[in-house]
Amino acid sequence: MQRALGAAEMRCAQAQERLTDPRRRVLELLLGSDGPLKAYDLIAAYGEAGEPAKPPTVYRALEFLERLGFAHRIESLNAYVPCRLDADGHSAAFLICECCGAAEEFEPDFTAQFAAAAHAGYTVRAVTLEARGACAACRR
Amino acid sequence: MQRALGAAEMRCAQAQERLTDPRRRVLELLLGSDGPLKAYDLIAAYGEAGEPAKPPTVYRALEFLERLGFAHRIESLNAYVPCRLDADGHSAAFLICECCGAAEEFEPDFTAQFAAAAHAGYTVRAVTLEARGACAACRR
DNA sequence: CGCTGAAGCGTTACAACATAACATGTCTGT
DNA sequence: ACAGACATGTTATGTTGTAACGCTTCAGCG
Numbered sequence: 540m541q542r543a544l545g546a547a548e549m550r551c552a553q554a555q556e557r558l559t560d561p562r563r564r565v566l567e568l569l570l571g572s573d574g575p576l577k578a579y580d581l582i583a584a585y586g587e588a589g590e591p592a593k594p595p596t597v598y599r600a601l602e603f604l605e606r607l608g609f610a611h612r613i614e615s616l617n618a619y620v621p622c623r624l625d626a627d628g629h630s631a632a633f634l635i636c637e638c639c640g641a642a643e644e645f646e647p648d649f650t651a652q653f654a655a656a657a658h659a660g661y662t663v664r665a666v667t668l669e670a671r672g673a674c675a676a677c678r679r
Numbered sequence: 680m681q682r683a684l685g686a687a688e689m690r691c692a693q694a695q696e697r698l699t700d701p702r703r704r705v706l707e708l709l710l711g712s713d714g715p716l717k718a719y720d721l722i723a724a725y726g727e728a729g730e731p732a733k734p735p736t737v738y739r740a741l742e743f744l745e746r747l748g749f750a751h752r753i754e755s756l757n758a759y760v761p762c763r764l765d766a767d768g769h770s771a772a773f774l775i776c777e778c779c780g781a782a783e784e785f786e787p788d789f790t791a792q793f794a795a796a797a798h799a800g801y802t803v804r805a806v807t808l809e810a811r812g813a814c815a816a817c818r819r
Numbered sequence: 820c821g822c823t824g825a826a827g828c829g830t831t832a833c834a835a836c837a838t839a840a841c842a843t844g845t846c847t848g849t
Numbered sequence: 850a851c852a853g854a855c856a857t858g859t860t861a862t863g864t865t866g867t868a869a870c871g872c873t874t875c876a877g878c879g
Binding site for chain 4: 697699700701702733735736739743
Binding site for chain 1: 826827828829830
């Protein structure tokens with residue numbers, strides 16, 4: 540996790556962006572969780588001594604983290620996870636377990652989708668994919 | 680649109696489900712729109728004479744329509760569209776224009792994703808994909 | 820150094836989205 | 850006609866997300 544924070548710091552410097560306190564704090568909370576976190580979970584957990592953050596504080600940090608690719612929003616859960624992949628693109632794909640709530644990021648292959656998009660005349664900027672099902676542990 | 684409503688009626692009968700008034704009305708509104716509709720758009724437009732519906736009326740109808748595959752929710756827009764495809768699966772894929780708000784459904788090819796899921800031990804029940812970009816008209 | 824403009828933050832208030840819970844109605848089979 | 854299941858109406862409330870404003874901080878520059 541220190542490593543992940545350090546890497547984020549680096550990438551910010553490269554991008555001429557700043558990993559300010561609230562941004563760093565929210566990323567820290569995401570990295571420290573073992574599952575997707577809701578915005579209001581982050582708001583509640585924000586203060587070191589238990590005081591919650593104000594919503595815009597967290598939403599602004601999340602917007603930044605998504606923009607830089609440090610976090611992803613999982614639309615079908617209204618929740619957020621830290622990016623676990625190295626690749627620097629703007630696409631995200633998740634396997635979501637409907638039983639235990641785990642969400643695992645994986646490297647998608649959107650070749651077929653890009654072809655379909657091109658055929659329809661669309662230019663794609665970003666793709667998100669959310670597959671719902673059961674993880675190995677829950678399937679047993 | 681009459682045809683689509685008729686087809687829905689048929690498929691309900693086959694599935695031993697009922698296309699009741701609120702369900703039919705919401706489907707009608709979705710079919711009559713030229714773009715994704717928000718839940719509260721539906722609520723506002725529900726009454727023939729302008730009176731809005733109560734939220735649960737519309738949300739329950741939407742839940743039914745999604746369950747039968749007559750409509751899809753577009754997570755990244757918090758909006759709903761009627762299903763425009765014949766296929767009867769539970770997967771949905773959209774090309775969403777960030778400029779004009781159009782959302783076009785297409786037939787996805789999830790072979791690669793299913794392979795990735797299997798590799799991770801996941802059993803996939805349903806997949807949704809939302810590609811954001813610019814449509815042909817807006818790209819010009 | 821001190822100014823300036825841009826980006827970021829804190830705060831208040833509110834808007835948008837969604838559901839719980841319970842009472843009432845309406846179909847279906849017997 | 851009755852029971853049970855499913856659907857709806859209604860009230861209230863919970864959850865998620867943003868607008869708008871003023872203040873602070875930081876980097877660039879004369």
